[in-house]
Amino acid sequence: MEPNLPDVVLWSIPAFVLLTVVEMVSVRFHPDEDAAGYEKKDAATSVGMGLGSLVFDFVWKIPIVAVYTAVYELTPLRIPVLWWTVPLMLLGQDFFYYWSHRGHHVIRILWACHVVHHSSRKFNLTTALRQPWTSLTVWPFYVPLIALGVHPAALAFCSSANLVYQFWVHTERIDKLPRPFEYVLNTPSHHRVHHASQGGYLDRNFGGILILWDRWFGSFTAETERPVFGLTKNIATHNPLRVATHEYAAILRDVRAASSWGERAGRVFRGPGWAPAAAPVPEPERVA
Template identity: 85%
Template sequence: MPANLPDVVLWSVPAFVLLTVVEMVGYRLRPDEDAAGYEAKDAATSVTMGVGSLVFDALWKIPIVAVYAAVYELTPLRVPIAWWSLPLMLLAQDFFYYWSHRGHHVVRILWACHVVHHSSRKFNFTTALRQPWTSWSVWPFYLPLIALGVHPAALAFCSSANLVYQFWVHTERVGRLPRPVEWLFNTPSHHRVHHASQGGYLDRNFGGILIVWDRLFGSFTPETEPCVFGLTKNIDTYNPLRVATHEYVAIGRDLRAAHGWRERAGRLFRGPGWQPEVRARPAETGAAEPRAEQKPAKG
């Protein structure tokens, strides 16, 4: 990374630790019966997933950086790294983050990566650390930025800044903020909706720093009722390896049981709750028309 671009994640670690301790102490001194709060095993799993993601991300970055570097060398375009260009790059990165995040909710093989972040039934600052170990599925969404001349190191800086911003929105201790802030930015209220498992809240509020993308593209839902966190079908485990891989295991099981390549493709590329059409037997119904798709709970 160029010398003029700091490692924002590294610099933010002390703030992460301090805010987490403050939140924990706050729950101890002023318990909230309506909040999910903390659980030692859950928090430990989230922290372990976060530490593991640093290790695995370092491995995934080797081929990803190679691809980005190749595309950057091939494009004739160049975006300078300057005081005026960084805000524009942050804005562009946040736009592509929105589509990456949305894609990771609606395509099952991508959801297998992202489901890790939603697997906790708690919602606190340690939940922000519960990151996947298979982030190889994210990089294609940012190729347009590299092709437009954004240096890979500048993209890494913007992605890190986006990640750091999202740490503080993982809390139940912050209520609604003033209307202009809630309208423009992703806030704890908006992100609680995103992590909720109720039907009306599912697959909503994908924004990273800004919530305006959700407003523009029809995926915004305000917080109107208490959120129930976790998956619609929870995995009931604190084992980090199972947390990291459980959806891949489920996909493998479904692929083995699939009837034909069309169903296999659906199991990989349709939504997480997709099921193939079940054709009714003529002897049972008197007709051979297919039933409507069955969509079980996502999780």
Template identity: 45%
Template sequence: MNLQQLERELLPLTAYAAPVIFGSVLLEFWLNRHDDEHRYESQDFWSSVGIGLGSLIINGLLKTSVFGMALFFFEIIPWRIETGWWAWLLAYFIIDFCNYSAHFIAHKQRVWWATHVTHHSSEHLNFSTAFRNSWTQHLKLVFFIPAWASGINPVVLLTCYQINLLYQFWIHTEMIGRLPGWFEFFFVTPSHHRVHHGSNDRYIDKNFGSSLIIWDRLFGTFQIEDEKPVYGLTKPVESFNPVYLNFHVWADIWRDLRHARSFRAVWGILFGPP
């Protein structure tokens, strides 16, 4: 398999889903147009749109690099996993676990938090919040190397990666309440993700799952929604500027690094808690 073949075989699922995504945002906005809780706020919404557009451009520019990375590791490993239904299932579990791991570490180490903080910058939770994907989030692709090196066909892995990404859109809403217990036991729901976006003390660093909540249950990071979430960062960012929202933590890290006087200090600045 080569890069051109991979690009031909991989369906652009995110492009196919775009009408549903934008239609859902418009429907949610219309249903909340007289909402007393102001789930949609004009400046916040346009900030999310600006961040989302920047992310789309960057995704387009880096698409070939992402494909190349997946193909590179697939080609250098000596084993192959035959493509069958069970390989698709295994691929999805691996992708989802890599996502959980990357998400968990992004909340624990400052340099990775810089690639994720943008997503938590809104003090609202609605479908447009899902557009707030950091412009530097591709740095976290290193956490997916176990998937690329699994021996599973890259087309299968990258398809599962797209499905996993699309799943995360619908959980960014307050319009959907609690779902049946069996579903909430296995899958991430809007209720679970409202907890993750909450800055309440009991909600901080909880529910890292992207589509499967089982990892949080297994590793002790699960929290049920038992009080109203307060959205946003513990230290709110007083800006709606997409560029600032993407790079303010990077700027803080650079400022601190300039004053570091030892390797230990540099390590602490980069990999200490946010």
């Protein structure tokens, strides 16, 4: 029997709108010259990417639900949806979210999906809405939860709750929180590091709700210097289609230009910045 769980994202939309307006007013009347702030075209692009993701996620949901349902029917395990099991499911989903998020930073074909979320040089609540249109790469990371007996609808609820939580951490208007919160939770300070393009901040702080995973698995970095947001190679476009697909196009160009099958595989499955080692330049012959 499918559990009856609320649509967390739908119920949160009024809060999203209200908080975004509050942040805009705050920036308008109390600007910070060093902060990323708002820019109309950038914010419009982020909102457009978010609306587009709702459409594409609905399409991708069809095959994903089919796979999850098949796995759920095959496993003999069942975890009921009870007041005390839901927090455990949320914990499990957040754990696998960490590995999914980390994987989408270190494998280029996965990064091609996730790069959309990092493509803005601004960091505000509309940045949270800048979501990819090719999220079909995410589902394999959660198969273990389904195999353990978590109903697909319960997983969808937990994933939505995780997504909603992360909305508020996309802001520069909140400084560091008291130490206990900063130690356990993903906060605006931790997530600013995650969106920064400086070398010491790259590929850090992957946690969704909890930052504990980063502390335990060696990917945590505290915010010290002010972050510079965006990509190491920024894109100069507000066209949603190009924002959604620019890294796939770059992969295709690199694969076409590759000189071997090993290089082609590396361009797809190694890290986003990977390139084959340059051949050593032979030393000139010496005349006795």
